[in-house]
Each structure stands twice: as structure tokens, then as C-alpha cells.
Amino acid sequence: MFRRRVRILLAAVLIGGAALVLRLAQVQVGWHERFDRDDYVRAAGSHLVETVRGGIYTRWGTPLALETPSFELGVHYAKLADDDWQGTVAALCGVSVQELREQAQATIARVERMEEYVRRRRGRSDIRVAERYQYHCVARDVPAEVAALVRTEPGRFPTVRVGRRDVPAVKVLERTARHYLNGGLAPHVVGELLRLSPETWEVLAEQGRTWVMGEPFSAIGRRYKMDDRIGASGVEKAAEDLLRGERGYVLNRLVFGVLSVEKASSATPPKAGHDVYLTLREDFQRAANAALERAAREETLDFKSGSLVIVDVRDGAVLAAATYPSYDLASYRDDYEHLKADPRWPFMFRPIQAALPTGSVYKVITAIAALEEGAITPSTTRTCARREVFYAGRSAKTFHCTGSHGTISLLTAIEKSCNIYFYHTGLAAGGEALARWGRAFGLGRRTGVDLPYENEGQLPVPRHTYGVLNLSIGQGDLLCTPLQVACAMAAIANGGRLCRPHFLHHARNAAGEVVMEVEPEFAQVPVSGATLSTVREGMRRAVESGTARLAGLDPFRAAGKTGSAELGSGQPNHAWFAGYAPHDAPKIAFA
Numbered sequence: 001m002f003r004r005r006v007r008i009l010l011a012a013v014l015i016g017g018a019a020l021v022l023r024l025a026q027v028q029v030g031w032h033e034r035f036d037r038d039d040y041v042r043a044a045g046s047h048l049v050e051t052v053r054g055g056i057y058t059r060w061g062t063p064l065a066l067e068t069p070s071f072e073l074g075v076h077y078a079k080l081a082d083d084d085w086q087g088t089v090a091a092l093c094g095v096s097v098q099e100l101r102e103q104a105q106a107t108i109a110r111v112e113r114m115e116e117y118v119r120r121r122r123g124r125s126d127i128r129v130a131e132r133y134q135y136h137c138v139a140r141d142v143p144a145e146v147a148a149l150v151r152t153e154p155g156r157f158p159t160v161r162v163g164r165r166d167v168p169a170v171k172v173l174e175r176t177a178r179h180y181l182n183g184g185l186a187p188h189v190v191g192e193l194l195r196l197s198p199e200t201w202e203v204l205a206e207q208g209r210t211w212v213m214g215e216p217f218s219a220i221g222r223r224y225k226m227d228d229r230i231g232a233s234g235v236e237k238a239a240e241d242l243l244r245g246e247r248g249y250v251l252n253r254l255v256f257g258v259l260s261v262e263k264a265s266s267a268t269p270p271k272a273g274h275d276v277y278l279t280l281r282e283d284f285q286r287a288a289n290a291a292l293e294r295a296a297r298e299e300t301l302d303f304k305s306g307s308l309v310i311v312d313v314r315d316g317a318v319l320a321a322a323t324y325p326s327y328d329l330a331s332y333r334d335d336y337e338h339l340k341a342d343p344r345w346p347f348m349f350r351p352i353q354a355a356l357p358t359g360s361v362y363k364v365i366t367a368i369a370a371l372e373e374g375a376i377t378p379s380t381t382r383t384c385a386r387r388e389v390f391y392a393g394r395s396a397k398t399f400h401c402t403g404s405h406g407t408i409s410l411l412t413a414i415e416k417s418c419n420i421y422f423y424h425t426g427l428a429a430g431g432e433a434l435a436r437w438g439r440a441f442g443l444g445r446r447t448g449v450d451l452p453y454e455n456e457g458q459l460p461v462p463r464h465t466y467g468v469l470n471l472s473i474g475q476g477d478l479l480c481t482p483l484q485v486a487c488a489m490a491a492i493a494n495g496g497r498l499c500r501p502h503f504l505h506h507a508r509n510a511a512g513e514v515v516m517e518v519e520p521e522f523a524q525v526p527v528s529g530a531t532l533s534t535v536r537e538g539m540r541r542a543v544e545s546g547t548a549r550l551a552g553l554d555p556f557r558a559a560g561k562t563g564s565a566e567l568g569s570g571q572p573n574h575a576w577f578a579g580y581a582p583h584d585a586p587k588i589a590f591a
Contacts, residue, residue: 046217046252051245054273056190056235062282063181064190070177071147074135076160079169080104084158092146093139100138107136113198114226130213131226147172183330188349191234217249237452242507245273274507279317284310288322307350309482310590313490315520316499323350355457355479359563360417361576362474364535366426369437371531375428378534383407384420392465414538415546419473426472431462434471440525441488442498443480449501455481482591485578490589493580496525540583559583
């Protein structure tokens with residue numbers, strides 16, 4: 001009886017097994033075309049392929065920022081908090097243990113914050129991001145010989161348990177680094193790259209622009225990894241989407257076929273970032289830098305800081321934008337603390353960030369406002385006796401001029417920069433008109449320049465008589481940037497077209513094809529040709545025989561206006577000079 005039951009059970013097992021084998025054979029051989037190939041695929045060691053960030057060049061192709069291969073030393077996340085690797089790495093890389101410790105702590109904080117964000121987004125508290133199991137950079141731009149030593153002598157370093165084996169806690173990471181071949185030419189314009197901060201990461205994550213390990217490789221594209229760099233200032237920030245390339249990836253898979261297993265691989269190549277060409281002319285930029293440096297060496301000038309901006313009057317292209325003091329992008333990190341402590345603020349990009357009263361440069365706007373409002377004519381005269389008392393209600397205040405100019409008309413007033421004439425002219429035009437025409441020429445408001453962190457300045461409507469008097473000569477609450485003033489000069493020179501200034505000229509892909517070209521933008525200021533002709537003649541006289549006659553500008557046939565903005569309290573004045581050249585066929589405007 002027992003044997004009979006065993007035979008029945010064995011027969012049932014054999015019949016069931018045979019049925020299962022036949023069914024599998026039917027599925028794989030007879031029905032395999034009904035299934036998608038991906039149903040038989042398993043991932044097997046896929047990986048990302050890094051891209052290269054585009055370069056930044058001057059208008060004529062002088063390189064300002066380039067991406068080059070480099071080595072970094074990475075430490076496994078599990079060992080970052082330990083100190084048993086820090087001494088060896090510090091000695092090899094020539095940095096302090098304290099620097100390495102701070103770098104490690106910052107990385108740990110960044111990973112923890114990113115992990116917390118991922119947990120909140122997915123609604124799970126047990127998620128651990130893949131960055132906990134990766135190597136993270138602690139030393140950048142490591143010399144090749146140090147990289148070779150780390151690779152050939154792993155025993156110098158502690159180990160970390162990864163899976164079922166122990167591996168060195170320190171290893172070489174192959175990356176790309178930003179190199180600045182002309183780092184001192186226009187560092188503020190070029191800008192810098194920084195590692196993603198936790199705050200920036202969260203913003204990008206909210207926008208769906210981040211990628212973490214565990215997500216499909218095909219989703220990486222232009223998304224950011226946690227240890228990526230991003231443009232933080234200058235063109236690096238403004239042209240981030242152009243400069244940043246697109247990562248590729250290689251998918252290695254095991255494909256289960258008909259009674260077989262095959263290895264398959266597919267690759268999506270990376271796309272390099274676009275090269276960005278600027279409007280800056282290297283010769284103009286070097287000359288502007290040299291002029292400011294020379295001024296700083298002249299003790300009699302009392303010059304400690306300043307800027308020089310040159311724009312093309314035809315389209316607003318910025319041909320030069322110098323600021324002093326400055327720094328070199330290639331080496332400034334070595335001297336960062338000294339630069340940061342400098343009271344002259346070397347990191348400030350004065351052409352677009354220093355908002356100051358313009359002084360007498362504003363008198364050309366006062367002249368335009370009064371002429372256009374019908375408050376004066378070019379032949380209107382005023383008498384200057386060096387000082388005059390003006391009244392506001394019951395109060396009286398004495399206002400001064402730099403000279404005693406006698407009875408003069410508008411052209412002579414511009415030529416000699418007569419305060420008394422423009423006090424009366426400003427009162428005749430009115431405070432509202434003075435402010436309105438200033439804003440019409442782009443003063444006290446953002447120019448829309450294609451660089452970040454532009455200072456808006458201010459140009460409020462004066463509410464009392466003394467405020468009108470101050471604004472008439474560019475004092476009081478007026479604040480303008482050098483770029484705003486240069487653009488206003490360009491509009492006076494070109495017939496009233498207020499151009500939007502721009503530093504970007506065009507971008508090219510890896511094949512050299514133009515993929516982006518900046519189109520000039522401008523707004524027409526509703527000013528008459530007769531008014532502009534009058535003001536331009538006054539500015540020409542200011543250079544040839546007036547307040548700028550000793551500036552040595554005769555070879556350039558320039559027209560311009562000087563200005564001294566008083567700060568009071570014993571502080572030195574801000575000295576301005578703005579205009580355009582040549583006066584008979586303008587090509588450039590400057591401030």
C-alpha cells in the first residue's frame with residue numbers, strides 16, 4: 001500500500017514537472033515574439049559618461065575660461081567623519097588638516113540635507129541616498145604624480161568595507177577643472193563656478209533638475225548631480241544653460257533569450273556645452289585695466305577705486321568693462337582672505353554694481369529736460385556770480401559754483417559746467433521733468449544687461465526746491481552705475497536710441513556652428529534732433545575748450561562731460577567723465 005502511494009506521488013511530480021517544462025518551452029519558443037525585449041533584460045554595470053563645459057572667449061577669440069582634465073582625491077562617505085586619512089592626504093596635497101576636515105564636514109552636511117529632501121519628497125523616512133556609498137572630493141587639481149602615487153600605493157590609506165570586501169578609503173577621481181588662461185583680464189565678467197550648495201540643490205530639485213543614484217540613467221541629461229558645479233556669477237551664471245553640456249550614459253544589460261543569456265550594451269554619447277563669445281575687445285579691455293592701474297599709482301590723483309566702461313553706440317555691445325581694484329581668477333583663492341578684507345572691495349564689479357551720484361554729468365540731462373519741456377532755449381542766459389541764495393518757503397540757502405562765469409548761455413554753461421546756470425534751468429524745468437527725462441535715458445533703473453546682480457540705482461522725483469537744485473547738478477538722492485551713464489551717453493550720440501547693453505555676442509557648438517546670436521535691443525527716447533545737437537555741441541566744447549580741455553583727448557575728437565559728486569563729511573569727491581567719440585561720427589560711448 002505504501003509503495004503504491006509513493007509511485008502515485010512520484011508520477012504526479014513527474015507529470016507536473018513535464019507540464020512546467022513544456023509550458024516554459026512554449027513561452028520561450030512559441031510565444032517569445034509576443035513579449036517586449038525589455039521583459040528579458042537585467043541591468044549589468046551601467047554608468048554615466050561625463051560632458052565638457054563650454055569655454056568663454058573674447059570677441060576675437062582670446063580664451064578666458066576653458067575646461068581641462070584634472071585629478072581629484074575622493075574619500076568614501078563612510079570614512080569622511082574619521083581622521084585616519086587626513087594627515088596623509090594633507091601631506092600629499094599641501095593643504096592643512098583643518099581644511100580637509102572642513103571640506104569633509106561640509107560634504108556630510110550636504111549629503112544629509114539632500115537625503116532629508118529626498119525623504120520629504122517621497123514621503124518615506126527609511127530612504128538612504130546613494131551618495132552615502134560613494135567617494136566625495138576632498139582635494140581638487142591634484143598633480144599627476146600625486147594621483148599616480150595614490151593609485152599605485154593604496155596601502156598608505158585606511159580601508160572601508162564595501163559589499164563583501166575591503167577597499168581603500170581614498171581614491172583618485174578623474175574630473176574636469178575650469179582653467180583661466182587670462183584670469184586677470186575680466187574676472188568679474190567671466191564669473192566663477194561653485195559646487196552646488198544645499199540651498200541651490202533644493203531649488204533645482206523643486207524644478208525637477210536634479211538626478212540621484214537609483215534613478216534611470218536615461219533621465220540624467222542636463223540634470224545636476226549633488227557634487228556638480230554651477231555658474232555663480234558673471235557669464236558663468238548668465239550663460240549657464242549654454243555652457244553646461246549634457247551627460248551621456250552606457251547601459252550594459254544581460255538579455256535572456258531562447259535558452260541563452262547574452263550581454264548587450266548601448267551608449268548615448270554626451271553633448272559638450274556651447275562655447276560663448278563675448279562682446280569684449282581684448283585690446284580695449286587691457287587698455288582700460290592699465291589706465292585704472294596707472295591712475296592708482298599717481299599719488300596726486302588720490303585714486304583708490306573706480307571703473308571704466310566702453311560701449312558700442314550702435315548696438316550697446318560692451319567693448320570694455322574694467323574695475324579697480326580687481327583680482328585674477330586663476331589665483332584669487334590663494335589670496336581670498338586678503339582680498340575679502342580689502343576695504344576697497346575688489347570683488348565688486350563697479351560698472352554694474354557701484355551706484356553713485358553722477359555730479360555734473362547729469363547737467364546734460366537737465367539741459368535736455370529743460371529744452372524739451374520748453375523751459376529754456378539754447379540762447380537763454382543766466383548770470384553766475386560764483387554763489388547765489390535760493391529760497392524754499394521761509395528758508396534760504398546759499399548754493400555755490402566753481403567759478404564766476406558772468407552772463408552765459410546754455411552752450412557755455414555746459415562747456416564751463418556752471419552750477420548757477422543749471423540751478424535756474426532745473427527749477428525752470430521742474431523736478432518731475434528732471435527725473436522723468438533721466439529715467440528716459442536709462443538712469444536710476446536697471447539697464448537689463450545680461451549679467452546678474454546689476455544694481456538698479458535710484459532716481460526719485462525731488463519733493464522740494466533744494467532737492468530740485470541738487471538733482472539739477474547730479475547731487476542729492478540720485479544714484480547711477482557707470483554702465484547706465486555710458487548707455488545714456490550712447491543714446492545722446494546715436495540720435496536717441498537707448499540700447500540694452502550686452503556682454504554676450506554669440507555661442508558656437510562643438511562643430512563650430514553658431515547656435516545663438518544676440519540681437520540688439522533698443523528703445524527710442526522721444527527727444528528732438530535739435531535738442532540733441534545742442535547738447536552734443538556743448539559736450540564737444542567741454543573737451544576742446546572747457547572743463548576737460550587738459551585731459552589730452554584731442555587725438556580722439558571726443559565729446560564729453562566732467563562731473564564731481566560731493567559726498568560731504570570730509571570725504572573725497574567721486575570724479576566722473578562720460579561722453580563719446582569721435583564727436584562727428586560716434587562709434588563708442590564711455591563713462
